[in-house]
Amino acid sequence: MGLDLVLRGGMVVTGSDSFRADVGISGGKIAVLAERLDGAQVIDAGGLLVLPGGVDTHCHIEQPEPDDFVQEESFISASASCFAGGTTSVICFVPQFKGHAIADTLTDYRRRAEQSMMDYSFHQIITDPTDDVVEREIPELIASGIRSLKVFLTYDPLHLDDRQYLRVLAAARRNRALVTVHCENYEAIKWRAEALVQAGMTAPKYHAWSRPKVVEREATHRAIALAELVDQPIQIFHVSCSEVAEEIARAKARGLKVWGETCPQYFVLGAADMDRPGFEGAKFMCSPSPRDAESAAALWGDVRRGTLDVVSSDHCGFSYGGSLGKKVHGENAAFPLVPNGVPGLATRLAIVFSEGVSKGRIDVNHFVRLTATNPAKMFGLYPRKGTIAPGADADVVLWDPGKRVTTTNALLHHAIDYTPYEGLEVTGWPVATIAGGRVVMRDGKVQAQPGEGRFLARDPYPLIAPTGVLADGFDAAPPG
Numbered sequence: 266m267g268l269d270l271v272l273r274g275g276m277v278v279t280g281s282d283s284f285r286a287d288v289g290i291s292g293g294k295i296a297v298l299a300e301r302l303d304g305a306q307v308i309d310a311g312g313l314l315v316l317p318g319g320v321d322t323h324c325h326i327e328q329p330e331p332d333d334f335v336q337e338e339s340f341i342s343a344s345a346s347c348f349a350g351g352t353t354s355v356i357c358f359v360p361q362f363k364g365h366a367i368a369d370t371l372t373d374y375r376r377r378a379e380q381s382m383m384d385y386s387f388h389q390i391i392t393d394p395t396d397d398v399v400e401r402e403i404p405e406l407i408a409s410g411i412r413s414l415k416v417f418l419t420y421d422p423l424h425l426d427d428r429q430y431l432r433v434l435a436a437a438r439r440n441r442a443l444v445t446v447h448c449e450n451y452e453a454i455k456w457r458a459e460a461l462v463q464a465g466m467t468a469p470k471y472h473a474w475s476r477p478k479v480v481e482r483e484a485t486h487r488a489i490a491l492a493e494l495v496d497q498p499i500q501i502f503h504v505s506c507s508e509v510a511e512e513i514a515r516a517k518a519r520g521l522k523v524w525g526e527t528c529p530q531y532f533v534l535g536a537a538d539m540d541r542p543g544f545e546g547a548k549f550m551c552s553p554s555p556r557d558a559e560s561a562a563a564l565w566g567d568v569r570r571g572t573l574d575v576v577s578s579d580h581c582g583f584s585y586g587g588s589l590g591k592k593v594h595g596e597n598a599a600f601p602l603v604p605n606g607v608p609g610l611a612t613r614l615a616i617v618f619s620e621g622v623s624k625g626r627i628d629v630n631h632f633v634r635l636t637a638t639n640p641a642k643m644f645g646l647y648p649r650k651g652t653i654a655p656g657a658d659a660d661v662v663l664w665d666p667g668k669r670v671t672t673t674n675a676l677l678h679h680a681i682d683y684t685p686y687e688g689l690e691v692t693g694w695p696v697a698t699i700a701g702g703r704v705v706m707r708d709g710k711v712q713a714q715p716g717e718g719r720f721l722a723r724d725p726y727p728l729i730a731p732t733g734v735l736a737d738g739f740d741a742a743p744p745g
């Protein structure tokens with residue numbers, strides 16, 4: 266068989282196995298795994314791990330905001346950053362604005378995404394579940410392959426009240442989609458933030474004070490309880506601490522379809538980072554807030570026990586300098602006015618590998634499950650993505666497990682002018698990335714063209730089927 270590309274002599278690592286094999290690629294797909302292969306192009310993978318390309322199922326890319334502003338990270342710069350860090354597919358967010366139809370933003374966003382160099386899919390954010398949205402738009406968009414909805418239980422102007430959240434859960438159940446949830450208590454944070462501002466406590470570090478663990482835990486408990494009522498599978502996004510993960514563990518123990526995601530910022534950043542001099546703390550502001558080293562250590566326990574299934578970046582495109590990013594309301598703006606979120610597309614795999622595998626907390630197969638296999642499975646992309654097997658897309662990372670790198674923004678290829686991980690030492694770094702059979706990164710140099718990425722339409726998959734367990738046996742939202 267004529268192979269386009271052979272990755273020779275590496276250690277192939279999937280979510281379940283590690284074995285020595287050459288990987289033969291043909292027509293953009295993995296064609297064969299065998300002991301000795303030849304092809305038109307051969308890359309020596311001796312001494313390297315051969316991993317499935319990272320799947321980042323939570324990133325904000327070129328996302329429009331209600332005031333006509335668009336987040337700085339474009340599909341092109343985001344693709345470059347992902348390739349630099351070993352990620353080959355993403356799921357990013359299409360917002361719905363309150364008072365508007367979904368179509369008002371979706372049509373334009375689809376056009377923007379056509380520039381992508383990496384494969385991508387969308388989560389649809391629902392902020393206004395009107396009758397027309399629930400009865401007409403949601404069924405249409407799910408049928409078009411956008412098989413996940415995102416809801417916020419906090420943030421102006423995004424948050425849903427309980428009734429609205431129930432309506433979205435029911436719509437997802439009827440049309441077979443996964444619901445993902447940002448869990449923090451809206452009223453509690455608002456009340457506390459107002460009191461802090463009134464007391465003159467406005468610096469970035471008070472962002473953490475405005476939203477302690479308990480507001481995340483309460484919302485997580487409620488999100489799960491209402492999903493249980495509807496019998497709709499959900500994923501809890503960006504779990505910051507063990508107290509929140511405990512709610513997910515209890516749900517799993519009851520047999521509910523509830524999954525948990527966390528992010529690298531909760532392993533290596535802390536609330537203390539927001540207490541840096543001047544306005545610098547704004548660089549570390551994201552929600553839920555990073556906690557502390559003890560919380561991060563406990564969070565690894567939840568990863569090891571399988572309570573947390575996915576590590577994604579929650580990459581957010583806000584620069585520190587300039588007029589659009591963290592300083593959009595001026596330097597020294599009160600913390601509630603500072604845009605939330607940290608960049609992390611290129612650093613996700615390296616941080617999880619370094620903190621997880623290199624430090625002996627998880628094995629390399631678990632690393633692959635967290636960063637590629639599980640996200641692909643949970644969002645209906647598996648086995649096309651998230652594994653190395655004949656028939657899968659040829660998305661592969663050659664990974665040097667011993668390479669020591671000091672993280673600097675210049676390595677990351679994103680549009681954002683800083684990284685919260687500046688100076689962080691990691692062990693383990695990607696040396697080549699292959700996407701759809703194309704070599705798109707080698708030794709830090711990205712080579713790809715706008716438009717080479719494809720939209721990943723997602724069909725129904727078994728994981729999102731309801732459990733069939735309903736209170737009093739009454740189904741308020743029968744699936745179609």
Ligand SMILES: [Zn+2]
Nearest residue numbers: 323325579580
């Ligand atoms: Zn997010």
